[in-house]
Amino acid sequence: MNALMKFDVSSVARVEPNGFGAIIEHKDFDALVAQPGFVDGLVSLLAKHLVIRIDAPPFDPKSLAAVAARLGPPSVNKGPRLPGFDAIIQFDSAGKPDADPQRDRDAAQILHHDSAGLAEPPAFAIVNTKTLPKEPAWHSWVDMQAVYRELPEATKTKINGLRCIHPSYPELVTVGVHRDLKRLPEDVREKGSAHPLVVRNPSSGEPTLYLSVRRDAKIPGMDAGESLKLLSELWDIVEASPHRWRSLVRGNDILIWDNIGTVHDRPPFSAREPRKIWFGNLGPVAPQPAFAA
Ligand SMILES: [Fe+2]
Secondary structure, three states: OOOOOOOOHHHOEEEOOOOOOEEEEOOOHHHHHHOOOHHHHHHHHHHHHOEEEEEOOOOOHHHHHHHHHHHOOEOOOOOOEEOOEEEEEEEEEOOOOOOOHHHHHHHOEEEEOOOOOOOOOEEEEEEEEOOOOOOOOEEEEEEHHHHHHOOOHHHHHHHOOOEEEEOOOOOOOEHHHHHHOOOOOHHHHHOOEEEEOEEEOOOOOOEEEOOOOOOOOOOOOOOHHHHHHHHHHHHHHHHOOOOEEEEEOOOOEEEEEEOOOEEEEEOOOOOOOOEEEEEEEEEEOOOOEOOOO
């Protein structure tokens, strides 16, 4: 290839028929990232399709760091860094033979935006799972731009100017806390970032639903019963949405997603098995309302 010619990322990407999600299969991620124009092309692809999976055999962490750097500075996260790479968090567990399977199930995560409680949540996330779980495990994403687009007009009018508080509470996005914490403590419910319910996605320019993970979160100006009803209705729509993309954990895949325009879940993983993951939350951004209040 002519070195001056920009790499056309669409030549290696397979886009899902409904446009949500794209897959890149390539034997050499390092060579792809080294192509002039590939990383920029990846960002454009992400703005269009919101989630990208790259099936990539082992590669040099420098390549993932180059993609991460293009997506923005690392977000606040206390996770242990891959030595030499500030933007890449590494979870590396050898596996604990006596781990409790119920704890694994409880540690799975319900649909959420990553770190939505921050004043500036990450615009992007990367997960690169390096190990293959014995039980098939699926990640899924819901296109929150499409969910918003298809809401009844009356609902759009009702929510366009609203904000919702994103409380801070340990393991709030886990299946265990979702099941056991029936009601947010009042002081927890009152505190947190008040993000718009409908955000203008800075990457795509589209309005997107941006939900607090808790149905009982506070919507300023609404009483608790009214906000619970509204947030439960919106989450019911999200959970039933046909705009959902699933991906089986394959053991050598990189998943990159738009963390404003989508919500995602996380399957249970057995802590008895070894598990190694590189992870990044990138591009902190204060969510802006799509419409004036
Ligand atoms: Fe997450």
